[in-house]
Amino acid sequence: MIVPKNRLGKYKAFLKKWNLVENPFRSTPPDDPKLLAKIFYGRDQELDLAILMLYEGRNIMVRGAWGIGKTSFILNLLYQLEQEVAGQSGEMLILYLSSIPGDKPTDFYRAILLAIADSLKEIDPEAKDIVDTFLGYSIQRSKISTEGKVNFLAVSFSYKDESLTNRLTPNANADPYPLLIRLLEKVEQTYERLVIAIDDFDKKDPILVKTILEGSLDLFRNGKHRAFIVTGRAFTHLQEATLKALGIFSKEIKLNPMTQDDLRHIAINYLNSSRTTPSDDCEPFTNDIMSLITNYAQGFPRQLLTICEQVLNVAANKEYEEINSGTFKEIWLEAKDNYTLVLTPQLRHLLYIAQQTGGITEDIKDQDLDKLKVLTFVALLPILKEAEDLGVLILHEDEGGIKYVPSKLFRTISPNPDI
Amino acid sequence: MGCSHKAWVLKGNVLGSIERYDEALLSYDQALRIKPDLEDVYYSKGVTLANLNKYEEAIISLDQALEIKPDEEALWNATNEVFELIKQRLNILEKKNIFNLLIQSYQKGIEILQHIGKPNQLLKFNYQLGRTLLENGNYTEAIKKFEVCEAISQELKDPSMLSMTLYHLARLYHLTGLLEQSRLYFKDAIRLFRRLEDDEKIATTTLALGNLEMQIGRISEARNHLKEAKNYFQMFEKTERLMEVEQLQQVLGTV
Numbered sequence: 001m002i003v004p005k006n007r008l009g010k011y012k013a014f015l016k017k018w019n020l021v022e023n024p025f026r027s028t029p030p031d032d033p034k035l036l037a038k039i040f041y042g043r044d045q046e047l048d049l050a051i052l053m054l055y056e057g058r059n060i061m062v063r064g065a066w067g068i069g070k071t072s073f074i075l076n077l078l079y080q081l082e083q084e085v086a087g088q089s090g091e092m093l094i095l096y097l098s099s100i101p102g103d104k105p106t107d108f109y110r111a112i113l114l115a116i117a118d119s120l121k122e123i124d125p126e127a128k129d130i131v132d133t134f135l136g137y138s139i140q141r142s143k144i145s146t147e148g149k150v151n152f153l154a155v156s157f158s159y160k161d162e163s164l165t166n167r168l169t170p171n172a173n174a175d176p177y178p179l180l181i182r183l184l185e186k187v188e189q190t191y192e193r194l195v196i197a198i199d200d201f202d203k204k205d206p207i208l209v210k211t212i213l214e215g216s217l218d219l220f221r222n223g224k225h226r227a228f229i230v231t232g233r234a235f236t237h238l239q240e241a242t243l244k245a246l247g248i249f250s251k252e253i254k255l256n257p258m259t260q261d262d263l264r265h266i267a268i269n270y271l272n273s274s275r276t277t278p279s280d281d282c283e284p285f286t287n288d289i290m291s292l293i294t295n296y297a298q299g300f301p302r303q304l305l306t307i308c309e310q311v312l313n314v315a316a317n318k319e320y321e322e323i324n325s326g327t328f329k330e331i332w333l334e335a336k337d338n339y340t341l342v343l344t345p346q347l348r349h350l351l352y353i354a355q356q357t358g359g360i361t362e363d364i365k366d367q368d369l370d371k372l373k374v375l376t377f378v379a380l381l382p383i384l385k386e387a388e389d390l391g392v393l394i395l396h397e398d399e400g401g402i403k404y405v406p407s408k409l410f411r412t413i414s415p416n417p418d419i
Numbered sequence: 420m421g422c423s424h425k426a427w428v429l430k431g432n433v434l435g436s437i438e439r440y441d442e443a444l445l446s447y448d449q450a451l452r453i454k455p456d457l458e459d460v461y462y463s464k465g466v467t468l469a470n471l472n473k474y475e476e477a478i479i480s481l482d483q484a485l486e487i488k489p490d491e492e493a494l495w496n497a498t499n500e501v502f503e504l505i506k507q508r509l510n511i512l513e514k515k516n517i518f519n520l521l522i523q524s525y526q527k528g529i530e531i532l533q534h535i536g537k538p539n540q541l542l543k544f545n546y547q548l549g550r551t552l553l554e555n556g557n558y559t560e561a562i563k564k565f566e567v568c569e570a571i572s573q574e575l576k577d578p579s580m581l582s583m584t585l586y587h588l589a590r591l592y593h594l595t596g597l598l599e600q601s602r603l604y605f606k607d608a609i610r611l612f613r614r615l616e617d618d619e620k621i622a623t624t625t626l627a628l629g630n631l632e633m634q635i636g637r638i639s640e641a642r643n644h645l646k647e648a649k650n651y652f653q654m655f656e657k658t659e660r661l662m663e664v665e666q667l668q669q670v671l672g673t674v
Contacts, residue, residue, distance in 0.1 A: 207559070207562070210595075362606060366610065366614065375573065375611065376573075376611065377603065377606070377607055378569075378603055378604060379573050
């Protein structure tokens with residue numbers, strides 16, 4: 001007879017000992033705005049500024065490196081806006097688009113068109129017709145919330161393979177821009193204010209981003225109470241200068257790395273989200289260890305959450321009563337190994353160079369490029385981006401330029417990283 | 420009994436060498452009438468037509484040569500050189516039409532090369548097409564072609580072609596307002612020119628980088644780069660370039 005090992009039971013019992021229902025740490029923010037609002041900490045000045053600007057119909061660009069908390073910021077901002085506007089007179093529609101599919105300006109317009117049509121489909125027959133017959137994408141509403149006269153919709157898109165059935169509907173070949181502008185005017189007859197948030201806007205090719213912005217001045221500039229907020233990480237000062245010349249964005253909000261104290265508060269908020277009784281301590285982490293972890297996170301919430309998630313898992317599996325200076329060393333080594341072992345040889349090479357040099361910049365030496373088997377820094381950019389996406393390298397930006405520094409989550413790579 | 424095609428070719432070559440191009444052309448046509456699949460005769464005819472300033476017909480003849488024998492490496496090199504010569508000889512009035520024809524020829528050549536797989540030639544043809552598009556003002560299309568060149572020359576580890584490709588891409592990104600990208604590409608082009616120890620190109624690119632940095636407010640970097648370019652142009656007495664640097668330095672002096 002096979003006797004089950006009861007791993008889950010042991011794990012849960014340990015979490016319970018720590019007053020936790022589950023491991024609360026996740027590297028991506030929760031998509032429930034109410035839960036997010038409980039966990040979110042800091043960025044007060046940026047929120048104060050952004051709420052006023054969006055309410056007044058001004059466009060904002062939010063930028064910051066991968067893992068700095070752009071999505072949390074924008075979702076929390078929209079939630080706060082919803083709460084505050086609900087207490088005011090006038091109706092407002094808030095649309096959050098988690099990503100835009102496709103690689104052409106028309107894809108961008110079609111996605112916004114579909115999101116707007118979806119929000120109007122109950123009250124406008126043309127909008128309903130567009131949603132019912134739209135080809136190429138399907139739309140998913142991940143969240144719907146209504147506070148007073150404010151509707152907050154979060155949507156994402158996926159491709160669907162379809163053939164054209166109705167020639168009057170916006171198909172893959174037609175220019176959706178005029179229809180989009182017309183539908184926006186309709187929205188503005190129903191809602192006094194409209195906010196459209198587009199996350200990761202600059203995931204697309206820079207030429208495409210520029211083409212979209214240059215070709216969409218009516219979309220971005222017209223409408224007294226229509227505001228766009230976009231997030232991106234690669235917007236540089238220079239590109240922003242070009243964008244500013246177009247007069248599209250009234251304000252750029254740069255999200256900087258957070259202080260250790262802010263990160264500590266975030267960790268406590270996450271712990272409280274899973275505690276049966278809230279508390280302002282870091283249990284099962286001791287204060288010393290939390291201080292070490294917030295240092296390792298280098299100001300990046302995503303690094304903090306990934307480290308805490310891993311460390312807590314390992315500690316629970318090892319059945320440690322506390323994560324303190326006596327137990328942490330072993331936990332930390334195992335957590336780092338778990339991450340490091342799955343890296344590809346190419347990423348190991350990159351991490352090795354980054355660890356050796358203290359970080360990779362555009363002034364990387366030729367001999368280091370040779371070790372990475374490329375001739376130029378620009379050839380490294382795709383793999384640097386991949387390393388950033390995986391949290392292997394962290395992008396730091398200051399007046400001197402950008403630097404990809406190694407995450408502390410990985411162990412020191414040997415001089416022969418292939419092995 | 421008539422002459423063999425070889426005799427006509429020989430006669431054409433001799434007439435061409437003494438610049439009797441009209442007669443040489445007649446001889447090549449005679450040879451092609453007897454044997455229509457002679458790629459080298461189409462090539463020679465193309466060169467002769469180019470010498471007669473009949474560029475459209477020259478390009479068509481050169482295209483035919485490549486279609487007949489696409490696996491002949493030397494023919495691709497030679498054709499590329501003639502295309503370049505034609506571009507250099509064009510006057511403003513001829514430019515528009517002939518450029519369009521050349522663009523079509525490069526594209527046709529690229530299609531053949533993609534099919535038969537000759538990465539070195541594919542790189543050269545894309546590079547020349549990129550340059551032609553750039554000179555023709557088709558910046559977006561030119562960027563696409565140079566991006567192909569960038570990928571191939573990175574793959575082939577060809578620093579010479581890569582350096583020039585990055586230089587042109589940097590210029591194009593600058594022209595199209597992608598300034599940060601332009602800056603990084605200029606820096607990498609300089610990195611490669613240093614490896615190749617090509618002082619003149621280092622200076623030219625450093626000047627272009629300094630100009631860009633000035634525009635985007637990286638003043639101290641701009642000062643350093645302009646100074647570096649100036650030293651070179653002074654040393655080699657490149658008067659026009661020197662004036663260009665000094666003008667920019669004057670503007671910088673007021674910043």
